[in-house]
Amino acid sequence: MSPTVLITGASRGIGLAATEFILADGAKIIALQRTVTPALEALSAKYPGAVQIVKGDFTNAKDVSSAIALADSLDAVVLNAAVNLPYGTIATIPLDGYRGIFEVNLFAVVQFLQLALPKLRKAKGKVVLISSAAGEVGVKGIGAYGASKAALNQLNRTLAVEEPEITTISFHPGPVKTDMADTMQREGKDQMDPTVADALTASLIEADIPGRGIRNLVLRAGADYTGKYLHYDDPLVTSL
Ligand SMILES: NC(=O)c1ccc[n+]([C@@H]2O[C@H](COP(=O)([O-])OP(=O)(O)OC[C@H]3O[C@@H](n4cnc5c(N)ncnc54)[C@H](OP(=O)(O)O)[C@@H]3O)[C@@H](O)[C@H]2O)c1
Numbered sequence: 001m002s003p004t005v006l007i008t009g010a011s012r013g014i015g016l017a018a019t020e021f022i023l024a025d026g027a028k029i030i031a032l033q034r035t036v037t038p039a040l041e042a043l044s045a046k047y048p049g050a051v052q053i054v055k056g057d058f059t060n061a062k063d064v065s066s067a068i069a070l071a072d073s074l075d076a077v078v079l080n081a082a083v084n085l086p087y088g089t090i091a092t093i094p095l096d097g098y099r100g101i102f103e104v105n106l107f108a109v110v111q112f113l114q115l116a117l118p119k120l121r122k123a124k125g126k127v128v129l130i131s132s133a134a135g136e137v138g139v140k141g142i143g144a145y146g147a148s149k150a151a152l153n154q155l156n157r158t159l160a161v162e163e164p165e166i167t168t169i170s171f172h173p174g175p176v177k178t179d180m181a182d183t184m185q186r187e188g189k190d191q192m193d194p195t196v197a198d199a200l201t202a203s204l205i206e207a208d209i210p211g212r213g214i215r216n217l218v219l220r221a222g223a224d225y226t227g228k229y230l231h232y233d234d235p236l237v238t239s240l
Helices: 013-024 038-046 061-069 095-123 143-162 179-188 194-202 208-220
Strands: 004-008 028-033 051-055 076-079 126-130 167-172 229-231
Touching: 004 013, 013 028, 013 038, 013 076, 013 208, 028 061, 038 051, 051 061, 061 095, 076 095, 076 208, 095 126, 095 143, 126 143, 126 208, 143 167, 167 208, 179 194
Parallel strands: 004 028, 004 076, 028 051, 076 126, 126 167, 167 229
Antiparallel strands: none
């Protein structure tokens, strides 16, 4: 039987690309995001009966529960939805901005897992958390986003030891040409070291590269991957 994969943030960017690769491999998708874009609708039309779209907010427990309820067997989840605004240094960022980033990038992930764990345990399922290298190094102006991703990586390590029946992996998709990267160039550059922002923009890759990597991890990685934090270009990802 085709596995069912629940993905958050499939309306655009990396989530949309991953959804396309997962569908092409014959899996079914439940997609949760606030916007139903023409691109997501087109994928749903291309794979009739394989896509269930839930228009909802990842931070809202009711919306998350509705999406989880659609799965007979929850074989895998890709927790991709995230935000990177506002930018700012520790000295300048409003505390509510820090909280807003953690609300989506960390607390919504914990809430999702609490709601999904019974089904994930039953399916001996897989969790792929979309992280970022911004959680590994200090980068001026994007510290709140980076801290949320560093915490996400720790959540991954904790989940691996607490839930041995589940395979959990944290994944850095690379610097990717998406709306999030545009926002960094447009709104983050003033808060960042502009040379760092320009270097990141110059190194952007297409979303199909991490999209393929996410498909590999979600559908092909073994239980021995649990607890790992992997970059998009790691042979452990690309060779699957
Ligand atoms: N792009 C990069 O260079 C880069 C680098 C490292 C890591 N990442 C990570 O990769 C992942 C995807 O990033 P991206 O670049 O594809 O970002 P993006 O283009 O901004 O897309 C973000 C996705 O998340 C969804 N989303 C955001 N808030 C949501 C909420 N409250 N509820 C439901 N869905 C929500 C958006 O859908 P709606 O707006 O329709 O809800 C959208 O589908 C993120 O975890 C990001 O941190 C990206």
